[in-house]
Amino acid sequence: MTDDALNVIMDFFKRTSPAAIAYAGLLVFDILLFVMVVTGKTVLPGWACVFNTLPAFLILAPTKIPAKGNIANAFMFLGLAVLL
Numbered sequence: 175m176t177d178d179a180l181n182v183i184m185d186f187f188k189r190t191s192p193a194a195i196a197y198a199g200l201l202v203f204d205i206l207l208f209v210m211v212v213t214g215k216t217v218l219p220g221w222a223c224v225f226n227t228l229p230a231f232l233i234l235a236p237t238k239i240p241a242k243g244n245i246a247n248a249f250m251f252l253g254l255a256v257l258l
Contacts, residue, residue, distance in 0.1 A: 200247070204228050218257070225253030 204227040210216050211223040223229070230246035239245065 197243070200227070204250075222254070222257055225250055225257060 208223050208226045208228055211218050211226070212220065214220065227243075227246045227250045230249045231242060234242040234246055
């Protein structure tokens with residue numbers, strides 16, 4: 175509740191805002207890829223939607239594993255690389 179604490183928090187938000195924008199872009203990509211695969215708008219088979227960050231993150235969310243988003247993204251890229 176001091177001015178120093180407010181300055182530290184504002185500096186943190188200013189320095190990490192590009193990361194938040196990147197995560198928002200990744201979320202849009204994940205949703206779009208999931209919808210495109212499920213609706214059949216890609217050449218990928220329908221079961222390929224399993225290799226998406228959204229289902230992987232939902233499975234990892236209740237756990238206490240750190241870096242859940244990074245693990246889910248690594249799972250997606252590895253799964254799609256093997257599939258393709």
